[in-house]
Amino acid sequence: MHLYGTQSINDRGHLAIGGIDTVDLANTYGTPLIVYDIHLFRERARAFKKTFQAAGINAQVAYASKAFSSIAIYEVAKQEGLSLDVVSGGELYTAVQADFPREKIHFHGNNKSYSEIEFAFDEKIGCIVVDNFLEISIVKEIAESRNQEMDVLIRVTPGIEAHTHDYITTGQEDSKFGFDLKNGQADEAFRQLYNHPFITVLGMHCHIGSQIFETDAFRVAAETLIEKMISWRDNENFICRVLNLGGGFGIRYTEIDNPLSPSEYVEEMANVVLSMTRTFNYPIPEIWIEPGRSLVGDAGTTLYTVGSTKDIPEVRKYVAVDGGMSDNIRPALYGAKYTAVSANRMTEPHSEKVTIAGKCCESGDKLIEEATIAPAIEGDIIATFCTGAYSYSMSSNYNRLPRPAIVFVENGEEQLVVRRETYEDIVRLDLPLQKVKRGGKV
Known part of the structure; x- marks a missing residue:
């Protein structure tokens, strides 16, 4: 089992990131939940910069923020002395809200x-x-x-x-x-x-x-x-x-x-x-x-809660979670591969081969075609690794599912940086049909 950054197994047998128990995070903020290991982001950023300095070359390391854009991640990039690569007015607006140094923004x-x-x-x-x-x-x-x-x-x-x-x-x-x-x-x-x-x-x-x-x-x-x-x-x-x-x-x-x-x-x-x-x-x-990806990709871990299962003898076992292609389109879009673990049962044998399926109404909504986890039961917390790049930034409200919350963890501290969408958020831009009758409006 390969762990990333500050990931570890704590004395409760749970997956921890940045010293924080992921099961506690799931219980506090709900799932799906994307957890970012900010220490790993900083470590990678400093490694890129340090190598240029050692070579005696003037350089700018610009965070390619299409991988994951938010005010908070822009603020971390600013703290690390990075420049910023934006690709839209929306990303530029987010950078302005983060008060990112304008002279270090590349469009x-x-x-x-x-x-x-x-x-x-x-x-x-x-x-x-x-x-x-x-x-x-x-x-x-x-x-x-x-x-x-x-x-x-x-x-x-x-x-x-x-x-x-x-x-x-x-x-x-x-x-x-x-x-x-x-x-x-x-x-x-x-x-x-x-x-x-x-x-x-x-x-x-x-x-x-x-x-x-x-x-x-x-x-x-x-x-x-x-x-x-x-x-x-x-x-x-x-x-x-x-x-x-x-x-x-x-x-x-x-x-x-x-x-x-x-x-x-x-x-x-x-x-x-x-x-x-x-x-x-x-x-x-x-x-x-x-x-972009190399700064935030493996710094991100998505937590899901197991719901239903479906065992098809001699074919496969489906384990359904409370997210899917609405929060991570990459597997459906171009066959991206991921690894998952049972975050609440890390010390138990991961011996069951399953397909982790999302809840969207698409037969192709499979987050991981072949995952090996602990025998799944309802309520388990599944952690999918390396979801920090192009997951939230490509997420949608397909099936009118709310986008997930995002938490940063670092040195034993946690911070909610993107709140979970609500149903009210989803309909906020909708307008009701105007009542009309023949000859004019009612």
């Missing part, structure tokens, strides 16, 4: 609206990562109408196909993101932005995928972008001050996953940048990276 997205870009100008954020030609025209129009400066990065697709799922691969040529390096789009984007009186091109950005377990793709991506940087220097007399190599660093969901440490990913990037800039006499750019 991504392949279809930012005019109003979202205006919002970024209003808040004087640190950087917009431009993704397409329409966006270039909008950024220029707003900057010129306001006589306001804005820093930008040009997002490029380097043609690198990382070893990852098709749905989460974003660096190859066939991608909705960014300007292609090979067909000249990136050069044209640069020409449209370079020497603009209000726009400063800081450099380039790429993101080659997610849940990547090796460094080869990062090395090739860095080499490809640096070659373009050298071309722009030689042909346009332009020096890139920033090289953003994105994120995608993998975590361990199951025993078959074998991720590298934060330092191993960063060291490979640093080595490529230092070697190539030295070879071509190029000023060392500031390196930006965007870890």
